[in-house]
Amino acid sequence: MSKPFAAAVVGAGFIGPVHVEGLLRAGVHVTGIVGSSPEKSQAAAQSLGLPRGYASLDEVLADDRVDVVHLATPNRLHFEQASAVLRAGKHVLCEKPLAMDSRESAELVRLAADSQRAAGVAYNIRFYPLCQEAAAQVQAGDLGDVLHVNGSYVQDWLLHPTDFNWRVLAEAGGELRAVADIGTHWLDLTQFITGQKVTAVCADLQTVHAQRQRPTGPTDTFSGKGKRPVAAEPIAIDTEDAGCVLLKFANGARGSLQVSQTTAGRKNCLRFEIAGSRQTFAWNSEQPNAIWIGRRDQANESLIRDPALLGEAARQYATYPGGHNEGFPDTFKQLFRAFYGYLAAGDLTASPPFPTFSDGHREILLCEAILQSHRQQAWVEVAPDGC
Structure with a gap:
């Protein structure tokens, strides 16, 4: 820099x-x-x-x-x-x-x-190298036309009624919780890769624990099994633990998303499968150094994260040689390199290589449409972002 x-x-x-x-x-x-x-x-x-x-x-x-x-x-x-x-x-x-x-x-x-x-x-999550590679291949036309997009983001850290965090309360985290907290990561990622915006949603959300035990002392997010028991008080919960959302994309593609923070054994697992007219991409954040490429008329492929095998656009986000795994902490490093590199270039009128406030605003509009759809039990169009 x-x-x-x-x-x-x-x-x-x-x-x-x-x-x-x-x-x-x-x-x-x-x-x-x-x-x-x-x-x-x-x-x-x-x-x-x-x-x-x-x-x-x-x-x-x-x-x-x-x-x-x-x-x-x-x-x-x-x-x-x-x-x-x-x-x-x-x-x-x-x-x-x-x-x-x-x-x-x-x-x-x-x-x-x-x-x-x-x-x-x-x-x-955009900054896993293989997610960048998938986006570059879509832009190059290798996937073909996007036909459908499916996947999930699931965790288990709120499985028990004794699990508590400020995020479960609407006044602290917002009226949507699982969708806003982790579902928006999936929505941002799949729209980034496909280049297609979600235009309409049909959602059905679920509150697994209508009442949780709120500790009267301090706790840590993801504190896990070894946490010390503390005194607690019952509190009503008005946010969702899980849900399913059907999606329509701008180009006519269809999709579906499952979110859950109450799926035992899944610690932090985002998965997508993006099907195109030429091939399919499938990726799992718990095994982030390989992406599956499916084909109809020739052999399928598992592409390993290796700078020598990636295109120019994705290569800049892979620091280590093939076989030297990169994961969650590295995505923040790469996001920050993109952000501060943009500042160093000095042209704030250029297209940013990172998610912007406009992207964040778009995700809020998606959340509001999802919540409205759940309450109405009907399809709802996503409001235009005006950006």
Whole structure:
């Protein structure tokens, strides 16, 4: 990078430290981190080897050394925080979903355009090298016409009624949970690969546990089996644990998506199968270093992630030689390289190589259509994004 940039991360839970690690591996200087209290900021800075634990976002915005602010905070805070970052004249990279509703996300798109600052959303799964390869092959016409797109994103970390996280509450995470939290990753990825937008949805959602036990003490996301028992209180749940969504794409293709955070044994598994008129791509995030290519009139193929075998577009996102596996943390490194490389190039009018606020806004519109469809038990068209 021709110009060094400095970043600060807001959020010290599960995903904030992931951002810190990815930034450092991408060669970006991290000035510090913000936790939910000054004490947690200091503790996080110390554990991550960062020079400063900021007391607040305001301290970050007042620090002239900070060029980019990464927001890894609860969903309900994204709109206010992203707005403040843009108004302070800094670039921003926000975790998904971008906002709590499309009114907020549309305003963030407008603010980003007016501020003339880079504004990205952390849909990191795009940056698995074989997902980039699939997108490049679709664009080159190798897949043929997209016919149908199917898949799932399933986890098990909320299987038990004693499992709890702020995301299960609508006032903290939004009215959609499993779809917004993980389903939007699948929707963003498949639209990115196919180049086709979802235009209509038909959804049926399921709340497995209408009541959960909320701990009265602190807990960690994905804390797992070894977590210590804590006192808890019952609380009603008004967000979905799972669901199925039928899809229509702009070119007439059809699709289906299953999401679940209550599927035993599936820790973090995104799968897609994209069928075209010439061949089919199938990929699984738990085995991310191979993609299956299906053909009608010749042998099927398993393409291994190897820079020597990938096209030019995908090769830049594969750091290690074939046989040296790359995974989840590497996607953040590659996302950040794309984001900061774009900043270093200096032309913010160029097409961004990363998911933008416009993409995040589009995902919010999709979520609203899915929720409306579930409530009406009918097909619903996705509102135009205006972007």
